[in-house]
Amino acid sequence: MFSMFEKSPGGAAIDMAGEDDEPTRRPRRSFRQWLSWFDLKASPYLYISPFFLLFTLVGLFPLVYTLYVALHRWDLLSGKGEFVGFQNFATTLSDDFFWNSIGNTVSIFLFATIPQLLGALVLAAVLDQHLKARTAWRMGVLLPYVVTPVAVALIFSSIFRNAGDTSLANNLLSAVGLDPIEWKRERIPSHIAIASMVNWRWTGYNALILLAAMQAVPRDLYEAAAIDGAGKIRRFFSVTIPSIRPTVIFVIVTATVYGLQIFAEPRLFDVSNAGGIGGSQRQFQTTVLYLWEMAFFRQNLGRASAIAWLLFLLIVSIGLINFFLSRRIASGEESAAKVKKRRAGMKGASR
Amino acid sequence: MKWSRSRPAGYVALAAATALLLSACDGASTDDSTASAPPADGEEITLTVTTFGTMGYEDLYAEYEQLNPNITIEATNIDTGGNARTDTFTKIAAGSGLTDVVALEEGWLGAIMEVSDNFVDLRDYGIEDRAGDWLDWKYAQGTDPQGRVIGYGTDIGPEGICYRGDLFAAAGLPGDRDGVAQLLDGDWQHFFDIGRQYTATTGKAWYDHSGFVWNAMVNQLPEGYYKADGTLNVVDNAELRDRWDTLSAAVADGLSASQAAWDWNGGASFVDGTFATFMCPGWMLGVVQGNTEGGGGDASTGWDFADVFPGGAANWGGSFLAVSESSQHKEAAAALASWLTEPDQQVKQFEAAGTFPSTIAAAEQLAADATPNAFFNDAPVGAILAKRAEGVVAQFKGPDDSLIQENVFGAALQQLDQGTADGNAAWDEAIRLLDELVVNG
Numbered sequence: 001m002f003s004m005f006e007k008s009p010g011g012a013a014i015d016m017a018g019e020d021d022e023p024t025r026r027p028r029r030s031f032r033q034w035l036s037w038f039d040l041k042a043s044p045y046l047y048i049s050p051f052f053l054l055f056t057l058v059g060l061f062p063l064v065y066t067l068y069v070a071l072h073r074w075d076l077l078s079g080k081g082e083f084v085g086f087q088n089f090a091t092t093l094s095d096d097f098f099w100n101s102i103g104n105t106v107s108i109f110l111f112a113t114i115p116q117l118l119g120a121l122v123l124a125a126v127l128d129q130h131l132k133a134r135t136a137w138r139m140g141v142l143l144p145y146v147v148t149p150v151a152v153a154l155i156f157s158s159i160f161r162n163a164g165d166t167s168l169a170n171n172l173l174s175a176v177g178l179d180p181i182e183w184k185r186e187r188i189p190s191h192i193a194i195a196s197m198v199n200w201r202w203t204g205y206n207a208l209i210l211l212a213a214m215q216a217v218p219r220d221l222y223e224a225a226a227i228d229g230a231g232k233i234r235r236f237f238s239v240t241i242p243s244i245r246p247t248v249i250f251v252i253v254t255a256t257v258y259g260l261q262i263f264a265e266p267r268l269f270d271v272s273n274a275g276g277i278g279g280s281q282r283q284f285q286t287t288v289l290y291l292w293e294m295a296f297f298r299q300n301l302g303r304a305s306a307i308a309w310l311l312f313l314l315i316v317s318i319g320l321i322n323f324f325l326s327r328r329i330a331s332g333e334e335s336a337a338k339v340k341k342r343r344a345g346m347k348g349a350s351r
Numbered sequence: 352m353k354w355s356r357s358r359p360a361g362y363v364a365l366a367a368a369t370a371l372l373l374s375a376c377d378g379a380s381t382d383d384s385t386a387s388a389p390p391a392d393g394e395e396i397t398l399t400v401t402t403f404g405t406m407g408y409e410d411l412y413a414e415y416e417q418l419n420p421n422i423t424i425e426a427t428n429i430d431t432g433g434n435a436r437t438d439t440f441t442k443i444a445a446g447s448g449l450t451d452v453v454a455l456e457e458g459w460l461g462a463i464m465e466v467s468d469n470f471v472d473l474r475d476y477g478i479e480d481r482a483g484d485w486l487d488w489k490y491a492q493g494t495d496p497q498g499r500v501i502g503y504g505t506d507i508g509p510e511g512i513c514y515r516g517d518l519f520a521a522a523g524l525p526g527d528r529d530g531v532a533q534l535l536d537g538d539w540q541h542f543f544d545i546g547r548q549y550t551a552t553t554g555k556a557w558y559d560h561s562g563f564v565w566n567a568m569v570n571q572l573p574e575g576y577y578k579a580d581g582t583l584n585v586v587d588n589a590e591l592r593d594r595w596d597t598l599s600a601a602v603a604d605g606l607s608a609s610q611a612a613w614d615w616n617g618g619a620s621f622v623d624g625t626f627a628t629f630m631c632p633g634w635m636l637g638v639v640q641g642n643t644e645g646g647g648g649d650a651s652t653g654w655d656f657a658d659v660f661p662g663g664a665a666n667w668g669g670s671f672l673a674v675s676e677s678s679q680h681k682e683a684a685a686a687l688a689s690w691l692t693e694p695d696q697q698v699k700q701f702e703a704a705g706t707f708p709s710t711i712a713a714a715e716q717l718a719a720d721a722t723p724n725a726f727f728n729d730a731p732v733g734a735i736l737a738k739r740a741e742g743v744v745a746q747f748k749g750p751d752d753s754l755i756q757e758n759v760f761g762a763a764l765q766q767l768d769q770g771t772a773d774g775n776a777a778w779d780e781a782i783r784l785l786d787e788l789v790v791n792g
Contacts, residue, residue, distance in 0.1 A: 077440060
């Protein structure tokens with residue numbers, strides 16, 4: 001915090017000006033001067049302090065407290081028991097249900113994120129064209145995002161039902177002559193159904209973010225590529241995608257963070273099993289859903305907190321991997337851009 | 352120089368931050384010390400109430416507010432007992448947030464009893480004067496191990512059989528209430544044998560899904576998942592295993608419609624004849640009607656209610672009203688809860704929601720009235736339930752009873768219903784889950 005502010009060029013300049021004035025004029029400041037000095041020096045910290053205060057209160061404190069809970073035997077209702085060290089973590093790591101939930105989470109995440117990003121890219125590319133009523137289209141793709149996940153889950157849980165029941169998905173399948181699918185019983189179909197809820201909600205949102213990045217791509221790059229004889233598709237892959245790579249990385253990171261914490265969708269997909277623990281054989285029990293079962297059904301808050309921390313560490317490590325990947329890609333992109341610039345320059349010269 | 356001058360700024364910011372934080376904490380900590388004062392006459396009081404499912408209290412709240420103009424009732428109703436459990440547990444764990452009056456369900460009362468000091472001892476508010484109102488076992492269920500009474504009994508769940516008269520008749524079985532009561536009189540084996548006849552004739556399932564049937568079979572036993580002394584009673588429980596085998600044989604013969612509970616294909620399965628019988632404790636009558644109507648049916652769909660239950664009297668569910676220790680108006684809250692559970696109000700509650708009263712006088716009145724219920728083919732459901740309540744014994748519910756019912760046996764029964772496991776495999780799965788979730792949980 002300090003060093004960042006110190007190094008800012010603006011701050012340094014002002015500081016120097018102050019240094020010049022001060023010793024010559026008055027050794028002690030008047031109240032007014034003191035106020036303006038305070039305004040200059042302290043205000044920035046006060047302005048940003050609400051964030052850090054709130055973060056401490058609702059982010060950092062729960063995080064640390066959860067760790068404290070995880071190190072104890074802790075019953076939901078009767079509260080704190082004895083200190084057990086890392087036993088809750090050890091039990092969780094050797095727990096089949098935990099690994100089952102991690103597998104489900106990753107599987108749903110893959111089913112969700114990959115089609116979602118591809119869909120968002122295509123959607124953004126289409127929205128980037130000269131469409132009529134452009135704003136309406138752009139607002140349109142954001143509409144699913146406005147609907148709460150709970151409402152989405154309720155609607156989708158009746159779209160995807162078991163083979164014996166009537167549901168839109170199975171009606172469509174039988175219309176094209178396929179066998180109905182046990183959407184709420186078989187593992188992979190249930191993952192696809194849940195992923196479809198995530199995709200429904202997030203594709204448009206991500207498309208808008210990607211669209212914003214696409215519009216920042218300099219148009220002369222396209223012109224240059226067009227002059228070189230690149231078609232629309234070639235331009236999309238060779239100009240658009242490389243130019244918006246940092247934004248794509250951002251979208252992947254946010255999708256990862258959301259995807260690994262998915263709860264409402266699997267929780268409400270099938271409420272007939274113990275009020276929604278993710279299928280009779282935990283076919284679609286995600287890690288957060290398992291955490292919830294541990295805390296509120298099994299009433300073991302200690303182990304639930306251990307699961308929460310393990311999930312936190314998993315998300316942080318995936319975030320770090322993303323960070324290093326994106327740095328490499330960003331630097332790769334820089335050199336690519338340089339090459340392109342040089343080439344463009346040469347083109348200009350030859351013309 | 353630069354460094355030394357800007358550091359104080361940091362301290363100022365830090366001090367301001369700390370001050371803000373401290374003052375925030377200060378505000379929070381003063382709340383605890385406010386004690387509950389006895390309500391002065393005419394003092395404006397707002398009472399908060401949390402209930403679940405269909406309790407039928409809406410009109411009674413209005414009536415109470417009219418009788419007591421200084422009382423305002425803010426009620427929250429949670430859709431299912433399971434979600435109400437999560438709600439109550441969360442608030443107990445958080446140490447705040449419980450409403451003045453909280454409805455507790457019999458199935459998870461065992462867990463509540465371990466932390467019963469979150470609720471006031473109603474003996475301090477005169478519940479002992481009314482002890483004779485309730486069935487003895489209901490009053491005893493609301494008493495914690497230390498002898499404190501924490502719940503005013505609301506309803507009980509005597510079980511009868513809901514059945515489709517039209518489907519019975521079409522399958523060549525008697526369709527009238529008395530005929531069905533006679534036909535199904537007997538043990539579970541007999542009930543399933545009639546079901547086998549029905550399934551053989553029609554090719555359709557006999558009951559909706561095995562979870563509810565199993566609940567009934569277990570609740571009927573003198574001791575269920577726990578012995579009366581509080582020890583687990585599953586693994587070597589021959590009676591339980593015997594009933595499991597009876598049930599799994601029935602499932603193998605296609606008697607279960609393998610329905611997703613609380614969905615029932617959007618209620619359509621109640622209308623289209625997917626199944627012909629349904630386990631019906633009093634409070635379930637409202638669920639049957641609601642789902643039938645949700646699935647596009649009505650009174651003409653053919654649901655009826657018979658005075659019979661396989662294996663004898665059984666109770667499933669029933670609730671209590673408790674007053675939370677954190678309430679600011681304990682006396683007023685206890686007065687409201689007491690009034691809501693008086694016989695007169697329980698009769699009105701039954702008329703609104705079908706919940707069968709736990710007080711003797713109210714049950715007697717329903718038996719005497721024998722008011723026909725238009726939805727259930729004019730069956731006198733109150734009088735039938737009064738008969739079904741005879742001989743019901745309360746079963747001891749342990750701390751993890753609802754976990755065992757829902758997450759252990761519920762999950763195993765789903766596999767049984769879906770045909771992914773036979774009786775033995777599903778039982779083993781249940782024992783495995785029991786070990787994992789309860790014994791080592």
